[in-house]
Amino acid sequence: MLDADQLEQVLIQAARGGHTVSYRALLAMGGRRVGPNNVRALMRVLGEVCRRMEARGEPDLACLVVRESDGLPGEGYFAAEAERGDVLAGSRRARVTRAQEAAFAYWSADVR
Numbered sequence: 001m002l003d004a005d006q007l008e009q010v011l012i013q014a015a016r017g018g019h020t021v022s023y024r025a026l027l028a029m030g031g032r033r034v035g036p037n038n039v040r041a042l043m044r045v046l047g048e049v050c051r052r053m054e055a056r057g058e059p060d061l062a063c064l065v066v067r068e069s070d071g072l073p074g075e076g077y078f079a080a081e082a083e084r085g086d087v088l089a090g091s092r093r094a095r096v097t098r099a100q101e102a103a104f105a106y107w108s109a110d111v112r
Contacts, residue, residue: 001030001041004048011049011061015107020066020100023074043076050080059106063099072096 032038
């Protein structure tokens with residue numbers, strides 16, 4: 001399993017490249033397969049990464065972790081969004097697209 005530092009770097013590189021990363025790809029990087037326990041473990045690490053980044057004032061990168069089937073984050077992403085009170089107008093896809101665009105813009109800036 002990827003640790004928080006590794007996952008953070010993978011997600012920053014994805015943001016710099018302007019692309020998302022599937023759950024399957026992240027699990028494979030850590031030598032795991034998709035399965036309920038592995039996904040839960042990945043989400044715990046992703047939560048740690050998100051808390052660290054939020055504390056530094058950096059944009060959400062959880063929005064870059066998506067299902068291969070529809071290109072959207074899993075239900076946990078939307079539940080966390082609601083818990084934080086971050087639910088803005090628009091469909092889930094529109095909200096995720098805005099969050100992804102913010103992450104791409106932030107991490108593609110000259111020096112970060």
